[in-house]
Amino acid sequence: MTGLDVFLTMTEDTEATRYCHSRSSSPSSWVNKLARMAKNEDLGEKEELIKNESENADTHSLSSSVRQHVVDGHLRYHAYHAGKYAFPNDENEQLRDDLKHNLTIQLCGSNYFYAPVRKLLERGANVLDLGKHGNGQVVHRKGPVADSFPETRFHGMDLSPIQPNWVPENTDFVVDDIEHEGGWTYPLNTFDYIHVRHTIHSIKNRPQMWERIFNHLKPGGYVEVQEFQYVAACDDDSCDGPYALRDFLNYLQAGLEALGSQLNSIQHAEDELLAAGFEDLRYQDLKSPIGPWPKRPQLRECGSILRDVIMWGLIGLARRPFRDGLGWTSVQIEMFLIEVRKDLAREVDGVPVFHSYFFFRSIYGRKPSGGNTFPKDQIGK
Numbered sequence: 001m002t003g004l005d006v007f008l009t010m011t012e013d014t015e016a017t018r019y020c021h022s023r024s025s026s027p028s029s030w031v032n033k034l035a036r037m038a039k040n041e042d043l044g045e046k047e048e049l050i051k052n053e054s055e056n057a058d059t060h061s062l063s064s065s066v067r068q069h070v071v072d073g074h075l076r077y078h079a080y081h082a083g084k085y086a087f088p089n090d091e092n093e094q095l096r097d098d099l100k101h102n103l104t105i106q107l108c109g110s111n112y113f114y115a116p117v118r119k120l121l122e123r124g125a126n127v128l129d130l131g132k133h134g135n136g137q138v139v140h141r142k143g144p145v146a147d148s149f150p151e152t153r154f155h156g157m158d159l160s161p162i163q164p165n166w167v168p169e170n171t172d173f174v175v176d177d178i179e180h181e182g183g184w185t186y187p188l189n190t191f192d193y194i195h196v197r198h199t200i201h202s203i204k205n206r207p208q209m210w211e212r213i214f215n216h217l218k219p220g221g222y223v224e225v226q227e228f229q230y231v232a233a234c235d236d237d238s239c240d241g242p243y244a245l246r247d248f249l250n251y252l253q254a255g256l257e258a259l260g261s262q263l264n265s266i267q268h269a270e271d272e273l274l275a276a277g278f279e280d281l282r283y284q285d286l287k288s289p290i291g292p293w294p295k296r297p298q299l300r301e302c303g304s305i306l307r308d309v310i311m312w313g314l315i316g317l318a319r320r321p322f323r324d325g326l327g328w329t330s331v332q333i334e335m336f337l338i339e340v341r342k343d344l345a346r347e348v349d350g351v352p353v354f355h356s357y358f359f360f361r362s363i364y365g366r367k368p369s370g371g372n373t374f375p376k377d378q379i380g381k
């Protein structure tokens, strides 16, 4: 495939499109082109589809709806199952995800996962990363995970076709909906480990997702979920008065709920995983400061990053939940965000006034060795 950096095949039974990246690939012009278009063009408030039109004849086969994006008031969104995910997928969002990735790894003491799968991955296993956006994940472009386990095959699934071009050879991606009504294209009983990070806040039917994960894991395989609890927790009295970030999170929760998902889904994960049949659940809660207020330098650094991640993401986080979910106007959103920015940046002598933090929870569980591998509704049929 001369000069073809992305290889596509359409599956027949679902709309899912699989595309593989190879080490020998060159940076693709269309990705850059889309980014330039999203950044520079004044497309107004109206939604517009950006078509994937490459100058490279070899990449004309990419012209499919899954490879397009929707631009909505200067923010770019996925077009495949459009509207499913409430947040953008543009360069700014990818940068924020990179930052969030670095923050998460730092917070977790360089652990990409807590499930006891290291030996398995060393020997060679099958891993699925759900919500594999951009660069920073278990299947990580620069990170050590896929490179560190050359015998293991890493698969990523996401609504957005924005994965990097340069990835380890043992990884591949599918543009698909975790909640696709037709199920997943992977066979049942396939994976040794399934990882879901910073994604369940956007899943509308979590019990169905846990069931899919259960059914696609091999008996004895592990699921691991990692997510922030998006509540501005505080251990002293610094947040006792008005705090616009707290209000922002409450509105975000209400807006997402109106769109069909729950911002703070992680608080239900333990019960839901048990109900789905997983056993030997273990979890770990970490405090992730918002702003550089802690004394410990490592946590101060984490706080700085998280504050940037929130600050840079405000408009993208608010746009659809506040406008489409709660009916706010653009002006109302912008006016409110000014207050949120002010409180995020409020400092005395260089130290943030509000000593708030998010809980970050990692939870993993095992599918029983004798675990049923077929959907519950097919048992006995």
Ligand SMILES: C[S@@+](CC[C@H](N)C(=O)[O-])C[C@H]1O[C@@H](n2cnc3c(N)ncnc32)[C@H](O)[C@@H]1O
Residues within 6 Å of the ligand: 078, 084, 085, 097, 100, 101, 130, 131, 132, 133, 134, 136, 137, 157, 158, 159, 160, 176, 177, 178, 179, 196, 197, 198, 199, 202, 203
């Ligand atoms: C905040 S990003 C997290 C990315 C990555 N897991 C990480 O930890 O850095 C959430 C990702 O989940 C994807 N996502 C959300 N809902 C999805 C769905 N129903 N099917 C597939 N991907 C989905 C979004 O497209 C987005 O890329």
